[in-house]
Amino acid sequence: MMSSMTGYGRAFCESKSRNFTVEIKSVNHRYLDLNIKMPRSLLALEDRIRKAVQGSISRGKVDIYITQTVLETENSKALFNKNLCDSYVKCLNEIRELYNIKDDISLSLISKFPDVITVEEKDEDVEDIWEVLKKPLKEALDTLILMRRREGESLKGDIEKKCTDIKVLVDSIDDKSRNLVDNYKVKLNNRINELISDKNLIDENRIAMEVAIFSDKACIDEEIVRLRSHISQLSESIEISKPVGRKLDFIVQEMNREANTIASKASDVNIVHLVLDIKNDIEKIREQIQNIE
Template sequence: MIKSMTGFGRGESKDSERQFIVEVKSVNHRYNDIVVRMPKRFTYLEDQLKNLVKDYVKRGRVEVYVTLENIGDTDTKISVNTPVAEQYIDCLKKIRDEFNLIDDITVSLVSKFSDVIKIEPKEEDEDAIWSCLQDAASKALGLLVKMRAAEGLKLAEDISNRCVYIANIVDKIESRSPKVVLEYKQRLNDRIHELLDDNVEIDENRISMEVAVFADKCSITEEIVRLKSHVDQLKKTLEESNTVGRKLDFLIQEMNREINTIGSKSSDLEITNYVVDIKSELEKIREQVQNIE
C-alpha cells in the first residue's frame, strides 16, 4: 500500500514528574528531512527522536514539535550560597561600624544580592525522560502514518483509474496507426491522378516504395509497446508496500518520453489529439506522484 507524504499526528504521555505532548506533521519532500523543535534542556535527545521518526517515515519533510508540562515537583533546585552570603554580611557590618550607621541588615536585604540564592536544574533521570518522550512520539507517529496511508489509498485509486484511461487511449492509437498509412496511400494516388492525365501510366512500385518510406517514418509500434509496458508497471507499483515515490516518478518520465515521440512521429490529427489527452493525464498523475512516499 502506498502512502502519502502529507499527514499529522499528536501524542501525549506522562509519568509522575512530567507530561510530554508531541505533534508531528509531514509534507512532500524529495528526501527524508526531519526538523525537531523541543525545549533546549532536552536537545541531547534530538538524535534519538530523529531515529525514531525514521522508523516510521522514509520520505518527506517531517516537523516534530515537543512541549513539556511539569506535573510533579518543580524541575529546579533553589539553595543558599552560604559563603557568598557571609561575605556580603561581613561587608555590611564593616560599613555599619566604619560609618556608625544604624544596623538594618535583614534577610530580604541580603537575599537581593546576586548569587546569594542559587537556582539550579534538578538532577533528572534521562532514561525516564526518554521513555516518556518516546511513548508520546510513537503515538503521534502512529497517527501520522495512519493518515498518510489513508490518503495514499485515495491517491492510488485516482492514479489507477487514470492508468486505465490512458491504456484505453493507447489502444485507440494502436488501432488507428495502420489506417494512417492506408489513408496516406489513398491520398497519394488521388493526388497523382489529379495532377496527371489518365493516359499516363503510373508506376505502382514507385508508389509502394513511397508508402513504405512513409510507414517506416511514422511507425510508432515500439513506442506503443513500451508505453503499454510502463502503464502495467505503474499499476503494479501502486500495489507495492515499500517506498515507491521515486520509482513512480521515473515511470512517469519514461511514459512522457514515449508519448512525445509518438506525437513527433505522427502527422495524423486524430492521433495528435490522443497524444494531448494522454499528456494531460500524465501531468495529473505526476502531480499526485509528487506527494507519494
Template structure:
C-alpha cells in the same frame, strides 16, 4: 501500501515524573527532511527521536513539536552564596556607619543583589525521560501513518482511474495506427494524379515512398512500450514499500513514448488521443508528487 506524504499525528503522556505532548506534521518533500522543536534539555536524546521516526517515515518534510507540561521539577533548586551574602552585608554596614544612614539592612534588599541566590538545575536522567516520552512518540507516529495510508488509498484509486483512461486512449491509437499508411498511400496517389495529366503513375516509386513513410511513422514499438509501462506502473502501486521515486521514473518513460507517438502522428484522431494521454500523465504527475 501506498502512503501519502501528508499527515498529522499526536500523542501524549501524563506521568508524575513528566507530562509531554508530541505532535508530528508531514508534507511532501523529495527526501526525508526532519526538524524537531523541543526543550533544550532533550537535545542529547534527539538522535533516538530521529531514528524512531525514520523507521516509519521514509520521505517528506517532517516537523515534530514536543511540549513539556507543568510538573514538579525536583531537579531545580535555589542555592545561596553565603560568602557573597556576607560580603554584601559587610559592605552595607560600612556604608551605613560611614554615612550615618539610619535605614536598616533588610532581607529584601540583600536578596536583590545579583548572584546571592541562584537557581541550579541538576542533570536530568535522560533514559528515564525517554522511557516516558517514547510511548507518546509511538502514539503520534501511529496516528500519522493511519492518516498517510488513508490519503494514499485515495491517491492510488485516483491514479489507477487515470491509468485506465490512458490505456483506453492507447487502444484507440492502436486501432487507428493500421490505417495511417493506407491513408498516406491514397493521398500520395491522388496528389500525383493531379500533377500528372495522363494519369500514368510509377507504381514502384509510389510503393517506395509508402514504404519509407511507413517506416518513419510506425508507432507499434511505442504502443507496446507504453502499454508495458502502464502495467509496470500499476504493479508498482501494489508494492509494500516507498514507491514515489520509482513511479516518477516510470511516468517519465510513459511521457517519452507519448511524445514519440505525437511526433510521428499524421492522423488527427491519433493526435487527439495522444494529447489526452499526455494530459492524464500530467495529472498523475501532480498526484504522485505526494506519494512516499
C-alpha cells in the same frame, strides 16, 4: 499499502513527574528531512527520537514538536551564595553612608542581585525520561502513518482510474494507427493525380518506396507497446507496500516520453488530439505522485 507524505499526529502522556505532548506533521519532500523542536533538557534523547521516526518513515519533511511540563522533581535545589551576598550588602552600606541615603536594605532587593540565589539542576536519569516519552512519540507516529496511508489509498484510487483512462486512449490510437499507411498511400496517389494529368506517367515503384519510407517514419507500434508496458508497471507498482514514489516518478517520465514520440511521428490530427489527452492525464498522475512516499 501505498502512503502519501502528508499527515499529522498528536499524543499526550501524563506521569507522576512530568507530562509530554508530542506533535508530528509531515509534507512532501524529495528525501527524509527531520526537524525536532524540544526542550534543551531532552537533547540527550534526540538520536533515539530520530531512529524511531526513521524506522517508520522514509520520505517527507517531518516536523516534531515536543513540549514537557515538569510536575514535581527532587533534582532542583536553590543555593545561597553567602560570600557574594555579604559583598553586595557591604557595598550597599558604603553607598548609603557615602551619599547619606536613608533607604533600608530589603530582602527583596538583595534577592534580585545576580547569583545571590541560584538553582542547581542535577542530572536526570535519561532512561526514566525515555520510558515516559517513547509512548506518546509512538502514538503520534502511528496516527501520522495511519493518516498518510489513508491519503495514499485515495491517491492510489485516483491513479488507477487515470491509468484506465489512458489505456482506453492508447487503444484508440492503436486502432487509428493501423490505417495511417493506407490513408497516406491514398493521399499520395490523389496528390500525384492532381499534378500529373497522364496517369501512365505515375511510377508505381516510386509510390511504393515513398509509402515504405512513410510507413517506417510514422510507425508507432513500438511506442504503443512501451507505453502499455509503462502503464502496467505503474499499475503494479502502486500495489507494492514499500515506498515507491521515486519509482513511480521515473515511470511517469517514461510514459510522457513515449507520448511525445507518438505525437511527433503521427501525421493524423486525431491521434495527436488523443496524445494530448494522454499527456493531460499523465501530468495529473505526476502531480499526485509528488506526494507519494
